[in-house]
Amino acid sequence: MPQYHAPLIDMQFLLHDWLNISKHYQALGLEDFDAELVNEILNQGAKFAQEAIAPLNREGDEQSCHLVDGKVTTPHGFASAYHEYIANGWNAMxxxxDYDGQDLPNSMAVPVHEMLNSANLSWRLVCMLTESAVLAVNKHGDDKLKRTYLAKLISGEWTGTMCLTEPHAGTDLSLLSSKAEPNTDGSYSISGSKIFISGGDQDWTDNICHLVLARLPDAPAGVKGISLFLVPKILPKADGSLGEANAVSVGSIEKKMGIKACPTCVMNFDGARGWLVGDENRGLACMFTMMNEARFQVGLQGLGIAEASYQGALSYARERLQSRAPQGVAEPAKKADSIMFQPDVRKMLLTQKALTEGCRALAYLYAQQMDIEKYGDTEQAHEAAKVIAFLTPICKGFMTDIGTDVSSLGIQIFGGHGYIREWGMEQLMRDSRIAQLYEGTNGIQAADLISRKLARDNGLMLAATHKMLEKLVADIQLPASLEFAQNILDDWFSTSKLITTLDPSDLAGAAYDYMHYSAYSILGILWLSMADSAQHSNFASIKSGKANTCAFYLKRLLPRREGFKANLFSGAEDLLTPADNEFDYQ
Incomplete structure (x- = not known):
């Protein structure tokens, strides 16, 4: 099975040479953060990902999770790796x-999160949801709730989950039926069943804090009548120590295609005590605080899987001997040349590389905007929030699509060996597939982008994103690259504004195409910007590699956007005209 190695040189190039992260921190008044600290965090994060959790990935997939007497056990080594993780403070980044966290900029934490996803997606998933729960409690919880739960969630002593989905209610939360009855002591009795709950139970921690959507009596119908509650597995005592078990149980563990080492549970709440997070009937707004963060983090899962697949395919292509290269003998001392010299294999590898590194640049640019939203002045934070809102569905939808596409190419490069378990490539593809589904399917992400983020806010999010990209383009030094990037940006911006004139059905029919048209356009701009910055790199592999990969992207991948663009204005009539009985032969 290929061994994961964190792509530190590329990460450092993006943060230091491309984004000029030290200048970024200084502009935000973060004098305690500098390039030296960034590199130390990257190095230590790489060490933990490579040595502590990557070796558990294959065995975790083989062992999976088990439910015995109502308790979940995770694969061997997962719990001890988690204890090492929290002991070293990674969970608190x-x-x-105020609650013993480290308050690091997102631009420092996101590269570490990427590494963890590459090394072991199942393991990372539980930690990820705890971080999202922290955001919701910190932003919407009252002081008592924060005092009781935040420090323990931030440290990782306790974990958190997100409990939305019910057997009959997935994306359409208006159908949600879980109930909350108020108690005389200010708590609520929560009853209902939730499915697909990642980390719903585990043997890592003594307590798990479930964030549960439920309806109060006489709540308004639809999504306007949903409230959010924190429901602990074990009820804390007044002094913070653990008391009696709550009425929360695991119905079953889902049998899944991938992420088998992550305990994905059916959770039953039978009058369990919970506490309101935020205001009554405002639960969906509170939940979206953690959902939007989780959607970006799921995008990082696609990036992480893509990097792991690319590394495995590259290593194999260099070692696998097969025939002679069509351009002439490349390795005369060997009986055959490695497939690395086959143009078709090169094309697949370069596709993996261009998409993976392009998505990494997008993720780190997004993280930089998160820093500005968190630490910038009011106006800066407001503008960054618009950019983040616009890019979130692109990061989630496109990056997870790319994770599956790149992992599929990885299998193709391995040939038959990619299809069997021992090489680990098929696991990457199985694990990647869920990322296109949870936290809102990618079709939902596309609909959110084109209907809410583009069409319903008078173009404010689009304008903020255009302004951010315009600054990036303006910094390009090479005249030809500057002109190319400006043309891409202008085409994307004018097309985006034109789309808002479509009627609702045509808008919905164009959603997925618009998400990919936007993503390929933005990656084109990012590649031209990166290749320009790489001119001054001290690493030869970066200096020439970025230029050559950029040229490949512009020639072979950027044209894909034209196909997506062609569908934007073709209308939805052909999608809606066929009658229901025409889909089968009855």
Whole structure:
């Protein structure tokens, strides 16, 4: 099975040479953060990902999780790796200093999160949801709730989950039926069943804090009548120690295609005590605080899987001997040349590389905007929030699509060996597939982008994103690259504004195409910007590699956007005209 190695040189190039992260921190008044600290975090994060959790990935997939007497056990080594993780403070990177967190910028934490996803997606998933729960409690919880739960969630002593989905209610939360009855002591009795709950139970921690959507009596119908509650597995005592078990149980563990080492549970709440998070009937707004963060983090899962697949395919292509290269003998001392010299294999590898590194640039640019939203002045934070809102569905939808596409190419490069378990490539593809589904399917992401983020806010999010990209383009030094990037940006911006004139059905029919048209356009701009910055790199592999990969992207991948663009204005009539009985032969 290929061994994961964190792509530190590329990460450092993006943060230091491309984004000029030290200048970014200084502009935000973060004098305590500098390039030296960034590199130390990257190095230590790489060490933990490579040595502590990557070796558990294959065995975790083989062992999976088990439910015995109502308790979940995770694969061997997962719990001890988690204890090492929290002992070294990784879980607290983004937590508030008021509750013993480290308050690091997102641009420092996101590369570490990427590494963890590459090394072991199943393991990372539980930690990820705890971080999202911290955001919701920190932003919407009252002081008592924060005092009781935040420090323990930030440290990782307790974990958190997100409990939305019910057997009959997935994306359409208006159908949600879980109930909450108020108690005389200010708590609520929560009853209902939730499915697909990642980390719903595990043997890592003594307590799990479930964030549960439920309806109060006489709540308004639809999504306007949903409230959010924190429901602990074990009820804390007044002094913070653990008391009696709550009425929360695991119905079953889902049998899944991938992420088999992550305990994905059916959770039953039978009058369990919970506490309101935020205001009554405002639960969906509170939940979206953690959902939007989780959607970006799921995008990082696609990136992480893509990097792991690319590394495995590259290593194999260099070692696998097969025939002679069509351009002439490349390795005369060997009986055959490695497939690395086959143009078709090169094309697949370069596609993997261009898409993976392009998505990494998008993720780190997004993280930089998260820093500005968190630490910038009011106007800066407001503008960054618009950019983040616009890019979130693109990061989630496109990056997870790319994770599956790149992992599929990885299998193709391995040939038959990619299809069997021992090489680990098929696991990457199985694990990647869920990322296109949870936290809102990618079709939902596309609909959110084109209907809410583009068409319903008078173009404010689009304008903020255009302004951010315009600054990036303006910094390009090479005249030809500057002109090319400006043309891409202008085409994307004018097309985006024109789309808002479509009627609702045509808009919905164009959603997925618009998400990919936007993503390929933005990656084109990012590649031209990166290749320009790489001119001054001290690493030869970066200096020439970025230029050559950029040229490949512009020639072979950027044209894909034209196909997506062609569908934007073709209308939805052909999608809606066929009658229901025409889909089968009855």
């Amino acid at each position: 983004l937590g508030s200093a």
